[in-house]
Each structure stands twice: as C-alpha cells, then as structure tokens.
Amino acid sequence: MSAQREMKEKNLWHTPVTIIITVIGVIAIVALVTVAVLQNKPLHQKYKYGIVLDAGSSHTALYIYEWPAEKDNNTGRVEQTHSCKVKGPGISSYASDPVKAGESLSECMQEAQLKVPKDRHQETPLYLGATAGMRLLNIENSSASDRVFQAVGEALQKSPFSFQGARILSGQEEGAFGWVTVNYLDDRLSQGLETTGALDLGGASTQISFISDSFDGSESPANSVTFRLYGNDYNLYTHSFLCYGKDQVLRLVLAHLTQSGLGNVADPCFHSGYMETKNYSVLYDSPCVSDRKPSGAPATFTHSGRGDFLQCQEMVKKVFNFTNCKYSQCSFNGVFQPLVQGPFGAFSAYYFVMNFLNLTDTSIPLEVVKEKLTRYCATPWNEIQQQHPKVKVKYLAEYCFSGTYILTLLTEGYNFTSESYSDIKFIKKIKGSDAGWTLGYMLNLTNMIPAEAPDTPLLPHAGYVSFVTVIALLLFVLFIVSLRPLWPSCSKQPQIV
Numbered sequence: 001m002s003a004q005r006e007m008k009e010k011n012l013w014h015t016p017v018t019i020i021i022t023v024i025g026v027i028a029i030v031a032l033v034t035v036a037v038l039q040n041k042p043l044h045q046k047y048k049y050g051i052v053l054d055a056g057s058s059h060t061a062l063y064i065y066e067w068p069a070e071k072d073n074n075t076g077r078v079e080q081t082h083s084c085k086v087k088g089p090g091i092s093s094y095a096s097d098p099v100k101a102g103e104s105l106s107e108c109m110q111e112a113q114l115k116v117p118k119d120r121h122q123e124t125p126l127y128l129g130a131t132a133g134m135r136l137l138n139i140e141n142s143s144a145s146d147r148v149f150q151a152v153g154e155a156l157q158k159s160p161f162s163f164q165g166a167r168i169l170s171g172q173e174e175g176a177f178g179w180v181t182v183n184y185l186d187d188r189l190s191q192g193l194e195t196t197g198a199l200d201l202g203g204a205s206t207q208i209s210f211i212s213d214s215f216d217g218s219e220s221p222a223n224s225v226t227f228r229l230y231g232n233d234y235n236l237y238t239h240s241f242l243c244y245g246k247d248q249v250l251r252l253v254l255a256h257l258t259q260s261g262l263g264n265v266a267d268p269c270f271h272s273g274y275m276e277t278k279n280y281s282v283l284y285d286s287p288c289v290s291d292r293k294p295s296g297a298p299a300t301f302t303h304s305g306r307g308d309f310l311q312c313q314e315m316v317k318k319v320f321n322f323t324n325c326k327y328s329q330c331s332f333n334g335v336f337q338p339l340v341q342g343p344f345g346a347f348s349a350y351y352f353v354m355n356f357l358n359l360t361d362t363s364i365p366l367e368v369v370k371e372k373l374t375r376y377c378a379t380p381w382n383e384i385q386q387q388h389p390k391v392k393v394k395y396l397a398e399y400c401f402s403g404t405y406i407l408t409l410l411t412e413g414y415n416f417t418s419e420s421y422s423d424i425k426f427i428k429k430i431k432g433s434d435a436g437w438t439l440g441y442m443l444n445l446t447n448m449i450p451a452e453a454p455d456t457p458l459l460p461h462a463g464y465v466s467f468v469t470v471i472a473l474l475l476f477v478l479f480i481v482s483l484r485p486l487w488p489s490c491s492k493q494p495q496i497v
C-alpha cells in the first residue's frame with residue numbers, strides 16, 4: 001500500500017505542469033545567458049588611424065597610430081603601429097629649395113598608404129609638426145620658412161589622407177606633449193598615478209617637463225601648462241631651450257674654441273687622432289652662433305681632437321650662463337626651474353647617446369659614469385673606429401662630446417644630484433610606441449583624452465557574464481524550491497503508527 005502511494009507521489013513530480021515549468025525555466029536561463037554573452041561581446045574590431053610627421057631639425061619621421069574604433073575616448077588604447085624615417089636632412093635644410101622638402105616626404109607617405117587600410121585613408125588625420133629647426137629658420141628668414149611650409153603643405157595635400165595642416169610647435173607644446181605621451185603610454189594619466197617627468201634632447205632644442213609640488217605657475221607663468229585629464233588637474237612645469245639641442249651646442253662649443261680666429265682647433269670633446277677640415281661659414285650658419293663669428297677668420301679651420309673629458313666638460317659649462325637669476329631658483333640662462341622631483345624618462349638623443357655608451361643603467365653611481373666616459377673620451381680615434389666599423393662616422397665622432405654634454409646638462413644645468421640621477425630612465429619606446437611629442441600632439445588634436453574620467457562598466461565582460469549566470473541559476477533554484485509543496489517528500493502525510 002505504502003509502495004503504491006510512493007509511486008503515486010513520485011508521479012506527482014512528473015506531472016506535465018512540473019515538466020513544462022522546468023523546461024521553460026531551463027530555456028529561459030539558456031536564453032538569458034546567451035543574450036548576455038552576445039550583447040556584450042566586443043563587436044568585430046575596427047580600427048581608426050592617425051598619422052603625425054615629426055619635422056625635427058636633423059630629420060623628419062612619420063608615425064602611424066592605431067586605436068579600436070569604438071574606444072575613441074577610452075584609456076591608453078592608442079598604439080604606434082609603424083614609423084618611417086625620412087631620408088635626408090630636416091625640412092629646414094631645404095630653405096633654398098623648398099620643393100625638395102615636400103618631395104623628401106614622398107617615400108614615407110607611400111609607405112603609410114600601404115600600412116593604413118585603404119578604406120580608412122580618407123578619414124585618417126595627417127598632421128605635420130615642426131620643431132627647433134623650423135623655429136630657427138623662422139627667426140633667421142621667416143619668408144623662407146613660409147615657403148618650406150607652403151611646399152610641404154602642397155605635397156601632403158596630395159596624399160589620400162585627411163591633411164590637417166603643418167605648423168611650428170612652440171617649445172612649451174613640444175615639452176608638454178612629450179610629457180603627455182610618456183604618461184599616457186604608462187597609463188599614469190587614466191589611473192591618476194604619480195607622473196613621470198620628460199626630458200627630450202633634440203638636435204636644435206631640448207625640453208624638460210615635470211610636476212613639482214612646489215610649482216603652481218605663479219612664479220613663472222611662461223613655464224606653466226595646465227591640463228585637466230581624466231578628472232585630474234595638472235600644473236606642469238615645462239621649458240624648452242632653443243639652441244641647446246646637441247648639434248647646436250656642438251656649434252656653441254666650437255664657436256668658443258674658434259674665437260681666436262686661428263685656423264686650428266684642438267677640441268677636448270673629440271678623440272685624439274681625429275682631424276677634419278671644416279668651414280667657418282658652415283659652423284656659423286645658425287642664429288645660435290652667427291653673432292659670434294670672428295672677423296677676418298680664414299675660410300676653413302682644422303678641427304682636431306684631444307680626448308679629455310674634464311676639459312671638455314669645462315668647455316661645455318661655458319655655454320650655460322649661471323648668473324642673473326631673478327627667481328627663487330633657476331636652471332641656467334636666467335630660466336626659472338623648481339628642484340627636479342620624481343621619476344624622469346629621458347628620450348631622443350639622451351637615449352641614442354647613453355645607449356651607445358652603455359650608460360643607460362642609472363643605478364651606476366654618477367662618479368663611475370664619469371670615469372667610464374673619461375676612459376671612452378681618452379680612447380684614440382683609430383681604436384674607436386676599429387671597434388665600431390658599422391656606426392656612421394658623424395655619429396661616432398660625436399659620442400664623447402654628446403655624453404659630456406648630457407651629463408653636464410643634467411647635473412649642472414637642471415641640477416640633478418648623484419641621488420636624483422638614479423630617478424632618470426633612458427628610454428626609446430614605451431610599450432612599442434616611441435617616446436616623443438607626436439603621440440601627445442595627436443591625442444590632443446583628436447580630443448582623445450577626456451577632461452573627465454570616462455564612465456567605466458561596473459564589471460568587466462567576463463565578470464558580467466558570470467554574474468548573470470549565477471543570478472539566473474539562483475533564481476532557478478529558488479523557483480524550484482518554491483515548488484516544494486509539489487515535491488513527493490513534502491506531500492507525504494505524517495504516518496501515525
């Protein structure tokens with residue numbers, strides 16, 4: 001009798017109503033999870049592109065950036081996918097033949113057409129920013145600089161990209177955008193982390209940019225750039241020294257050495273055994289030194305080396321003016337600068353030179369770095385050439401001078417100490433993108449960094465799907481539990497024995 005009853009009760013669980021409810025419940029959960037997964041699955045990734053030409057004093061480089069199309073406003077997603085070094089000198093060197101400046105860009109522009117998908121060409125913005133070489137040409141001969149821009153603009157207009165113009169960046173912009181690039185690539189802006197200072201050493205100018213607790217811009221408004229990025233306010237200290245890029249400082253040092261107007265220059269910044277005949281007119285052909293040309297100098301001079309780091313450093317120090325600071329503190333040439341603070345990334349020539357000299361490790365004490373450089377400078381020129389047969393002779397001849405200038409600029413110029421020197425990192429790239437002003441410039445012009453922090457989803461995609469699944473299962477279990485009165489054991493009557 002009791003077995004029969006049990007059978008009947010079990011069958012209750014198998015009633016059509018219970019089966020239908022269970023099936024609908026399972027279908028509902030599967031549908032819910034499927035929709036959740038599909039709805040939030042990233043769409044087929046499409047990319048957008050931007051191109052920036054960095055028309056530097058020594059050469060022009062093209063950079064292509066890429067970012068997922070639906071993430072225009074999101075954090076840290078723009079990456080450099082390609083770079084192309086334009087053959088020949090910087091555009092400012094084409095002052096006497098401007099059309100050639102435009103033509104020089106064509107090879108890299110062709111390359112860019114192959115790298116950016118064809119269907120994106122028309123919508124891809126193309127910018128050209130010129131720095132110290134064009135600043136100097138503009139000072140020297142503004143109509144020549146206009147003609148160069150005219151020719152370059154005409155050449156770029158012919159490309160299939162959306163050309164947005166060619167212009168000279170101010171020194172402030174160059175410094176500030178370099179700082180934005182470094183901190184954007186390190187995700188420091190989006191996460192509101194302590195920022196990294198930026199040190200850029202070009203051929204004709206150099207920039208220093210950093211955040212200092214003691215700097216609010218009031219003491220020297222010309223050195224202050226304010227930003228609001230991802231909901232945080234920044235008051236950046238930045239300064240650009242025109243004529244203090246390494247090529248122009250080499251001219252300044254040589255100008256000092258040739259003041260006597262005699263035909264021989266024994267240069268402590270070049271290796272002993274180095275000897276080249278150079279033109280006075282070429283040396284003095286720059287507004288950085290043109291006023292110092294000795295009168296009655298012969299056409300050429302013999303530039304020979306004597307490889308002495310300490311004497312080279314003495315010569316280099318002469319290009320800085322440490323008197324006449326009208327502020328609480330200065331770097332040099334009467335320019336206000338707060339004490340350096342926090343970590344720094346040093347790129348461009350800082351990296352090329354220190355990397356060549358095997359001196360990128362800043363945990364090595366500064367004194368040891370100087371000893372190593374002293375030995376390097378004292379190595380005869382023929383040995384140096386034998387050791388580096390593949391390095392361009394022009395670069396090779398100048399590493400002793402450049403290394404000496406870098407150490408002198410950092411310690412005497414910017415007041416890095418033996419301690420704070422170790423806060424500097426010599427870098428070329430960050431996560432595959434070159435450190436430099438170009439990325440920051442493009443991010444700014446495409447409004448890619450929002451002033452306020454973007455709304456972020458509460459949960460990442462995987463977390464969201466798991467959450468929906470767990471809640472759905474929970475609801476289902478609750479539903480089944482709510483059917484408890486229909487369960488066989490619950491509908492059993494208590495047995496009175």
Ligand SMILES: Nc1nc2c(ncn2[C@@H]2O[C@H](COP(=O)(O)OP(=O)(O)OP(=O)(O)O)[C@@H](O)[C@H]2O)c(=O)[nH]1
Pocket residue numbers: 055056057058059090131132133201202203204205206245246247348349352353356395
């Ligand atoms: N050793 C070495 N030097 C380089 C290399 N590329 C550029 N330089 C030199 O390093 C210095 C700085 O180069 P860049 O940072 O490209 O300078 P730039 O942008 O042309 O100049 P600015 O307009 O002043 O910024 C120049 O003297 C260049 O000749 C390289 O690959 N190796």
Ligand SMILES: [Ca+2]
Pocket residue numbers: 056057131201202203348
């Ligand atoms: Ca540069």
